[in-house]
Amino acid sequence: MSELEKYCFDGTHKFKIKKLSTNSKADKVNKEEILKKTEKNQQKIFELQDRLYAEGKEGLLIVLQARDAAGKDSTIRHVMAGVNPQGVQVYSYKQPSKEELAHDYLWRCTNNLPRRGMMAIFNRSYYEDVLVVRVHKLFKTYQMAERCLDEKTFISKRFRQIRNFEEYLYDNSYRIVKIFLNVSKETQKERFLERLEKPEKHWKFSASDIPERELWEEYDEAYEDAVNETATKESPWYVLPADQKWYTRYLVSEAILKALTEIDPQYPKVSEEEEKLYPQLKEKLERE
Secondary structure, three states: OOOOHHHEEOOOOOOOHHHOOOOOHHHOOOHHHHHHHHHHHHHHHHHHHHHHHHHOOOEEEEEEEEOOOOOHHHHHHHHOOOOOHHHEEEEEOOOOOHHHHOOOOOHHHHOOOOOOOOEEEEEOOHHHHHOHHHHOOHHHHOOOOHHHOOOOOHHHHHHHHHHHHHHHHHHOOEEEEEEEEEOOHHHHHHHHHHHHHOHHHHHHOOOOHHHHHOOHHHHHHHHHHHHHHHOOOOOOEEEEEOOOHHHHHHHHHHHHHHHHHHHOOOOOOOOHHHHHHHHHHHHHHHHO
């Protein structure tokens, strides 16, 4: 079993958050070797992304979910550092605006779906509606018909809608890689303290981060249910250990590379008639 496989959930087995490691120790990996593998993966991702863009048949959506201080931003910057920016876009979803709240919860994300041939990264996503919205019961404040706000069924309906939405995307030539960066409470505390101690990192810290830590168990349950209710063979979840960023980045690169390899994009072929013209066109250019 590869390092990635043990963190993959495709609906065939249940995800239990407390049973999954948040660090690299359980995998007994060598950091130097992992760094080399990550660099090789980045090069392969670059090559496959170029072919994906040229072929233009499938789009790749990367959904990234995590608790605060799990390393989402740095993971995106590092893993995608080598790709052609022309073929990838990153969208960060914060607290929804009034305009966004006036639409269905998928609206702000569907507007940013990539064109086929492109890649898009959602830093947080429509999954917030079954995570933070669930934990804080924010749906009670939604301006919606009462029939839509039954507390007993609201979240279960969201799960059904998300499964259907992702099936729809897959059937329309999109691949989705869903990643949850699983950071431990201890590591999050260390990173919060670092943000408080270093002036250059103060901007990363929010006072609301502390009350959210008090809801750790509630978020555990929400993440667990979200993965189990929406993991499918076509749109699997990768619940990756996030305590060591170097290992997280490697596993994220593995998940993206796996999806691109399965797509197996190819450069478009020109017609025989066009190809026959190339020698004389080449000769003409060389004579200039």
